[in-house]
Each structure stands twice: as structure tokens, then as C-alpha cells.
Amino acid sequence: MTTDIAPVLADAxxxxxxxxxxxxxxFRRVLRPGAxxxxxxxxxxxxxxGFAALVSLFPLYWTMVAASTDNTRVSxxxxxxxxxxxxxxxxxxxxxxxxxxxxxxxxxxxAGVIALSTVFFATLAGFAFAKLRFxxxxxxxxxVIGTMLVPPQLxxxxxxxxxxxxxxxxxxxxxxxxxxVSAVGVFFMRQYLTEALPDELIEAGRLDxxxxxxxxxxxxxxxxxxxxxxxxxxxxxxAWNDFFWPFIALDMTNPTVPVALTQLSAGxxxxxxxxxxxxxxxxxxxxxxxxxxxxQIVGGIxxxxxxx
Numbered sequence: 001m002t003t004d005i006a007p008v009l010a011d012a013x014x015x016x017x018x019x020x021x022x023x024x025x026x027f028r029r030v031l032r033p034g035a036x037x038x039x040x041x042x043x044x045x046x047x048x049x050g051f052a053a054l055v056s057l058f059p060l061y062w063t064m065v066a067a068s069t070d071n072t073r074v075s076x077x078x079x080x081x082x083x084x085x086x087x088x089x090x091x092x093x094x095x096x097x098x099x100x101x102x103x104x105x106x107x108x109x110x111a112g113v114i115a116l117s118t119v120f121f122a123t124l125a126g127f128a129f130a131k132l133r134f135x136x137x138x139x140x141x142x143x144v145i146g147t148m149l150v151p152p153q154l155x156x157x158x159x160x161x162x163x164x165x166x167x168x169x170x171x172x173x174x175x176x177x178x179x180x181v182s183a184v185g186v187f188f189m190r191q192y193l194t195e196a197l198p199d200e201l202i203e204a205g206r207l208d209x210x211x212x213x214x215x216x217x218x219x220x221x222x223x224x225x226x227x228x229x230x231x232x233x234x235x236x237x238x239a240w241n242d243f244f245w246p247f248i249a250l251d252m253t254n255p256t257v258p259v260a261l262t263q264l265s266a267g268x269x270x271x272x273x274x275x276x277x278x279x280x281x282x283x284x285x286x287x288x289x290x291x292x293x294x295x296q297i298v299g300g301i302x303x304x305x306x307x308x
Contacts, residue, residue: 060283067091067277074272086273094264094278103260104285110172110246110256111239114179118235119228121181126189127220131202132212141190147183156248163249174249175256179239185231192227193220233293237286257282 066074068087073080094100128134129141163174197220205215221228243258250259261282264275 060287063276063280063283066273067280069273071271071273074276087277090273090277091281094274094281097274098260098263098278099255100257100260100278100281103255103257104282106172106254107240107256107258108285110175111236113176114239115232115236117180118182118185119232122185122189122231123193123220123224123228124216125181125186126191126193127197127216127224129186129190130193131197131199144183144186148187152244156245159245160248170249170251170254172250172254175246178245182235185235188231189224189227193224197223229293233290236289240286 064087065080065083067090069080069084070086073084125144129137129144159178163169163177166174168174168177201219202215205219210218240256241258242256246256247259247262250256252259252263261275261278264271264278
């Protein structure tokens with residue numbers, strides 16, 4: 001005969017008491033009475049989310065509207081709020097005047113290499129700081145975090161001199177090399193692996209004879225995929241949009257997209273519609289990347305949250 005009653009233990013007087021797992025389950029049900037239920041958003045949640053989406057998309061919409069009109073119409077008051085007929089003409093002008101073909105290729109190389117190296121090295125360092133025991137670990141972690149407090153403008157002159165001594169002046173390696181890893185990425189991965197990576201898995205790997213790099217490759221990387229995807233996207237977008245250091249390290253013959261767009265405003269009379277068309281072209285690769293990989297990234301985040 002089957003029963004739904006939880007396992008119990010009998011004491012010396014014949015009285016029964018719930019087992020420890022049963023007590024924990026009852027305690028969890030008391031604390032989370034709605035656990036396991038599917039929650040549905042109300043009308044107010046949809047209204048707020050729709051408003052937030054409109055506010056977020058309005059700058060992109062306005063860029064498209066300004067890029068589809070002429071300079072005179074953009075400068076009028078009130079400005080236009082509907083697209084005009086000159087979108088493809090302005091896009092072609094911006095593409096040619098700013099040499100955006102070469103600039104986009106350079107930005108793709110720079111942003112891709114920086115994002116991949118940052119994800120790899122940040123995950124490797126985050127694993128070391130989170131799970132490995134060695135002397136000076138806490139001091140080194142504080143030093144890494146302390147570098148986030150130093151303004152990057154303070155290192156421009158010595159960094160420029162270093163790139164010139166290495167013979168990398170006005171070339172892409174001068175933009176890639178200083179940003180191969182970031183302190184924010186190391187701290188981010190360290191915090192995730194501290195909670196998500198059980199010590200038992202590492203001990204099991206040690207018992208099987210695996211060294212630290214083997215454990216990193218076979219155990220850490222599969223567990224760290226969700227934050228690695230997030231870190232890759234954030235780093236790629238930041239490297240693609242970076243203007244300050246590429247503007248100093250590169251020239252107009254070998255620019256990235258933000259540096260190339262400055263050529264559109266170099267004339268005596270600035271054509272705002274062409275400038276907006278160039279900005280729209282520089283944004284399209286990021287939108288395409290998010291549309292292609294956004295679902296996988298969000299799904300990875302939710303998977304990691306459920307497992308945690």
C-alpha cells in the first residue's frame with residue numbers, strides 16, 4: 001500500500017517525528033508558499049515594460065529619422081518625427097566620406113580580439129582568485145580592484161610612449177594590447193565562480209589526476225558559460241564604441257568606426273543628416289549581433305540563475 005505521508009521516525013515511547021529532510025521541506029514551503037507556481041504579469045507590468053521599451057528605442061528611431069532627411073529639415077523647429085526620403089542617399093554619402101568599410105573591419109578585429117581575450121583571461125584569473133589557494137591572493141585581488149580607481153587618462157602619455165617604443169604606433173595592436181583584460185571582468189568572473197563552482201567538483205578533478213589547467217578547461221568553462229557570454233557582449237560593445245584611446249593611437253588612414261565618424265563633422269558646415277547616417281551605420285553591427293545572440297545570452301543568464 002502506498003502513502004503520501006512523509007517518512008517519520010519513532011522514539012522510545014512510540015511517538016513519531018518528521019525526518020530532517022521533511023522538516024526542511026516544510027520550512028521552505030512556509031517561507032516560500034508560492035514556490036513552484038508560474039507567475040503571470042499584470043496589465044501594469046506590461047504598461048511599464050512597454051513604456052521602458054519605447055524610451056529605450058526612441059534615440060535609435062530619432063537617429064533614423066534624422067538620417068533620412070536633409071540638413072535644413074533637421075535644423076527646423078519643431079524637428080521632424082517621421083522618416084524622410086533621403087535615408088539611402090545619406091547612408092551612401094556617409095559610407096564613402098568616412099571610409100566606413102575599412103573602419104568597420106578594423107572595429108570588428110579590435111572589438112572581437114579584445115572581447116575574446118578579456119573573456120578568457122578574466123575567467124582564468126577569476127577561477128584562480130575564487131578557488132585556488134596561494135600566497136598573496138587577497139593582496140593581488142585588491143591590487144586588481146584598485147586599478148579600477150585609476151582614471152585611464154593618467155596613463156595615456158606613458159602608454160603612448162610604450163606603443164611607440166614597441167613600433168606599434170598608428171596600428172591596431174596599439175589599441176588591442178592595452179585592453180586584453182579588464183579588472184571589471186576579473187572581479188565579475190571571480191564573484192560568479194565563487195558561488196556557482198562547487199569545491200567538490202574541483203576536489204573530484206584532483207582525485208582523478210587533473211591539474212589546474214585541465215580543471216579549468218573541463219569543469220570551469222562549462223559552468224562559466226552564462227557570465228562569459230554576458231562579459232563578451234559588454235566588452236565587445238565597449239570596445240566597438242571606444243573613442244578616446246583609438247583617436248590618440250590611430251590616424252585617419254587606419255581608423256575604427258568612432259574615429260572615422262569624426263571625418264563627417266570636419267567641414268566648415270556640418271551636415272547633421274549625414275552625421276546621423278554614419279552613426280546609424282556604426283550602430284547596425286551591434287544591433288545585428290544582439291539580434292543573433294541575444295536569445296542565447298539571456299537564456300544562459302536564466303539557466304545560470306535557476307541552477308544557482
